Amino acid sequence: MTSTSVIDELKKFQILELLEQGKRVDGRALDEPRKLIIEINAIPKANGSARVRLGDSEVVCGVKIQPDRPFPDMGEKGIFICTAELLPLSHPSVETGPPGPDVIELARVVDRGIRESHMIDLSQLVIEKNKSVVGVFADNVVVDYDGNLFDACAYAATAAILSSKTPKWEMKNDVPTLVEGGESSVPVTTIPVSVTMGKIGNYIIVDPNGDEWNSMDARITITTDSNGNICALQKGGNGGFSFDEVIKCGEISVKVGSKIREKLKQAKEGGQ
Amino acid sequence: MTSTSVIDELKKFQILELLEQGKRVDGRALDEPRKLIIEINAIPKANGSARVRLGDSEVVCGVKIQPDRPFPDMGEKGIFICTAELLPLSHPSVETGPPGPDVIELARVVDRGIRESHMIDLSQLVIEKNKSVVGVFADNVVVDYDGNLFDACAYAATAAILSSKTPKWEMKNDVPTLVEGGESSVPVTTIPVSVTMGKIGNYIIVDPNGDEWNSMDARITITTDSNGNICALQKGGNGGFSFDEVIKCGEISVKVGSKIREKLKQAKEGGQ
Amino acid sequence: MTSTSVIDELKKFQILELLEQGKRVDGRALDEPRKLIIEINAIPKANGSARVRLGDSEVVCGVKIQPDRPFPDMGEKGIFICTAELLPLSHPSVETGPPGPDVIELARVVDRGIRESHMIDLSQLVIEKNKSVVGVFADNVVVDYDGNLFDACAYAATAAILSSKTPKWEMKNDVPTLVEGGESSVPVTTIPVSVTMGKIGNYIIVDPNGDEWNSMDARITITTDSNGNICALQKGGNGGFSFDEVIKCGEISVKVGSKIREKLKQAKEGGQ
Amino acid sequence: MGGRDTALVLLDENGIRCDGRKVDEPRRIMIKAGGLKNADGSAYIEFGDNKILVGVFGPRDVHPKHMSNTDTGILRVRYHMEPFSVTERKNPAPSRREIEISKVIKEALEPAVMLDKFPRTAVDVFIEVLQADGGTRCAALSAASVALADAGIPMRDMVAACAAGKAADTIILDVNNEEDQAGQADMPIGYMPSLEKITLLQLDGVLTPAEYKKCVETGIHGCKIVYELQKKALTEKYFGNGEK
Amino acid sequence: MGGRDTALVLLDENGIRCDGRKVDEPRRIMIKAGGLKNADGSAYIEFGDNKILVGVFGPRDVHPKHMSNTDTGILRVRYHMEPFSVTERKNPAPSRREIEISKVIKEALEPAVMLDKFPRTAVDVFIEVLQADGGTRCAALSAASVALADAGIPMRDMVAACAAGKAADTIILDVNNEEDQAGQADMPIGYMPSLEKITLLQLDGVLTPAEYKKCVETGIHGCKIVYELQKKALTEKYFGNGEK
């Protein structure tokens, strides 16, 4: 039978005690994310890729772009799918096998943040209406874990998409056929940035690390777009937020998000 | 390790003792089914539906009708598939996950009872020969369990099919396309009725409730059609029947079946 | 917790002691395979079949030949797939359920031995280029186990393919259609023979039986073709081979293989 | 948000929505406590055209044992859609969407349930969507709270849930299926009115910071309407003319 | 029943069936007891073109232990078709049909096996259909009885099995594949001749009550023919010229 370990309890106590003095275990301000390192084109044979470290959490995202059938009733739009997987080498507690609810939620939240921002202009990814469209698959794999994978995966996927080149296909004899030299950037309309905040006691902290993640009462992930609008949100954890906290988290996500967005732009420029 | 519980043993003893006096635990005659309540159109957005209570067993059946590819070598017939699922809220012992042999047998017996009676005239459900046909899917979900799901599901599926309206499709550009206003009843040729009997000691009882179900030595489910013919049968349980018992069960199924058939007809009329 | 049983240890000790005197537990020479009995056409309704006993290991292989879609980029070649399954009646330790790594390796090694020899001329199995090809499926089922299934399955599959007749199909209205009376042998270019050797201590033994299989440090399976060339190889087991041993095993596989090849040819002749 | 083009008028010149509602008006809601024989507690909700049944079992033993917790009870939630509940017949295998919603509803209920009162045991909440119409997770969460109360599970408060959203550039209450497909944003909210805590919050679709605030306020307003109906359902069962 | 239209004459003017048999005549049946080295008991049957192998293990320990029963032994049956046993190559994953037939055969054997003689243990019956030709479940059940006897499992009686059915408006014994596809009814029966108990009974297809009675009688007649061949197979192995 499981039981909250004494060490976990002590860590939470220490984290809370520091927060009451306005401090965090790793010295950050409450609204300060960890150091973000973005390496694009880490997987050169993919159509786009990025390797991202957020503190000691590390994610590799590869983008594959290939022709696909459109979804029913969506014949005038390309396909975008974003996944996330925790590799067993990322942490001793990760098990192989089909993903559990935590990983499924992670993948779906990262996917929705990008999807709802309309980052990729899917209407430009049609080969032949109702018959063949371009599919953009952004697969995240977590190689090292230290909390807050929501943001680490979102940044990896966004950076990988920004770095992606899509081949060009035309229909020949009803089959999508590659057009040599037709490569272009993926059509991007905005840069979504997810900011995840944890609630410990009555404190809201940005980008919780692994120890903070284990001590949180609740969390909220808010994605904002280049216009500073909010385009996706997910509350998690077995605690609740007050109305004021929810509004405050919205404000933090806009402010922190705009700084991260600059880093993503720089990474793209640097990689070109 | 499992072991037949003492309470189960005592219940079986009590049931047998009463049967020796010609009585059942709930006061019914040996060949008397429980009270049957049929509510049709319980799921208005489905193409047909019914909510059925047989004693304290309760089943909801929804029918979905949609174009499908014909089975190989069956290009001149529509498709009929009937399923059954025990929802975990129907009884504390039900587990989530893939269905076990009991539930698979339940679904297949209910499906065959309807299929072998030729209730639905599948030859009328062809959109274009060999290319596209109409599929009728009758999905039963059990929401409360008190024995004899074979009959509860069969009645729910039959009532739901009787209440169903099928849209009309025509092939346009090789795609089945909805014809507005083309709705009609599903073509029905007969009304199959399943009657399940349990054998306890040397007694044959109709429609065993939950306690009787746990005490049975063997069971038999016989489906009859509107002509009073027998069109499907399934013996179950780890006991056997004599030749005379099998013939007697056939007679009971015809007699009891005709009464249930009237209730199914009334429910259809009432619902229109 | 598992632990090597004392009986297994004693058996291994006995096997080694005999090997030091140049003997095997069943009296065979070190490079002598067990008695091989091949019955072809054991499953007359299949397109080809064989029942093979290698000592007390017994395998039934049935070949089904049917039209299929070609693999992408392989539109000018038919399909060949060989599988292997351990039936639970073959040994008390076999469990039902999806195959484990051992059985997956077995199936893939048997498949590759035949595939890499180019035994079947797949270029002759095309119905219409890029659209429809002939698929040859050779499914092995193990019905009795006494070691060395690699060779028993390979011989069963090879004998079954040699005995196979393929129907003829032509495209009519874009559908592969059977041509009556068009039956012919499967086009065969060579007869691959797999020879499996075990290493116990410093001894190399051919065709290990069940007890020898449990005592092996490592094994090697080498397939040779009718020209005496080596066309597939798989090392297994948690020990290693020296360079000299690997070369010696190659020589044994050519020598033993040519004898087995004669038996396979005879079985085919005998069956016709 | 789908954001599909459509000829549908989501909001007319008089501020009336496509289904005749005002901007801050929820759909028809009917909640019934109890109803199932075998479940320890149950509830049935009709929320617009949603029809959802919830059954609760527990506190009961946990199998396998190592899944239990010596310090607290655990809550397990399964959100499940029937094959016939949606327009295209649904594959019976649990979808990733169903798994995520199960988790989100579980985490929305946990702050309300006094799990520490029954360590080593589990409370199981089984949600069955018989007919779906947009906003199933809010309807399901509202019914689940009633079913937990009906099962006698000690609770700090009930969680009431309702979505707010944006359509035709206006913040609206209780987004229906058409508004969800053609609209601009959907924000499901779960709220404990007595404790003033938001326990479920999601958003799909684009909102300015000001709209975001308005949307949360509107959703909480809807939750309070639902809360009254939840209490009424329990009152009817336990103090009314008995179960119908 | 498929009830497909076909030019096939199922019964000619002389009462002879499409494969040359009379109405009450079974197909060629060959049963062999034993044959497998590793199984505790085994049998092989050819029943028309059916070729079926059965292996039995047990009584043996049950894993995991909580599946065992302190009061009685348990019987486990797996009916399985090889990929090459049917016209279209079969997918190796167990089909719902195979799972149902496994259960039906298990329940047909249970009245015959004295399971109470070996509590806490299991007897496993593995049925492998090498070639299928209509009536596999009856052939499988008949062979399984012989394999259980060959394994020395104490039994009250053997279960013999044969189907009856209806084709060309006539009740016939031992429906073959063509008759099953084009015919009107198929009724597999499992029967313990000494104890006069029907332990397997299924029906697909339409019968009047009178035909129903005739059909059961005809099937039992077939079971008695099979029963003699089962006994002969065991006699040959244990008292004959030894195993061939």
Added chain:
Amino acid sequence: MGGRDTALVLLDENGIRCDGRKVDEPRRIMIKAGGLKNADGSAYIEFGDNKILVGVFGPRDVHPKHMSNTDTGILRVRYHMEPFSVTERKNPAPSRREIEISKVIKEALEPAVMLDKFPRTAVDVFIEVLQADGGTRCAALSAASVALADAGIPMRDMVAACAAGKAADTIILDVNNEEDQAGQADMPIGYMPSLEKITLLQLDGVLTPAEYKKCVETGIHGCKIVYELQKKALTEKYFGNGEK
């Protein structure tokens, strides 16, 4: 071997291969020991265009317990390809090919690892192919040896791996993707250079007995080159300027 027809010149008149290498020259190889924070040991290899990450955990407890062995530790290996590692996006479910390669690599490592030093426990080797280019199993095995050493697992020797093969009727070292697709034979070899033992050996494609011998010799030559780079990687981490 695919043996596809292709216009590609695999070997020109000067004995230079399609990627500019000589017949006995391996591709560019870069090995780094360490790198992951949470793993007990790790390594990263670039071998041609292969990019592979390996993490090792253990010795650690085995769950479930009955999988452990009282006499020895056990080694568990998972070889896994990322969806984006190959030309066509790979389905995330483990393929039969991945399961076989996991087993082959496990059996290639076992002779090197002193498993008897830590009975009842397990060492887990997780291999992640980030980018694949032909010869992944050799690159993976070479990196796994370094990761095991980095984790401090006691070893008899390291296993170095490299493939040899045949293309344009010539025995060549370290077959690349084009040579594998269009070539005549591919023989991956895993070798412990100090103990002179071959622990991985496979062959696809046709070789005469003489070519077979040459191919094994060539492969072992390649393994020795890899071995030096493995030792260099460990030296750099433990005795160099520290981890970069």
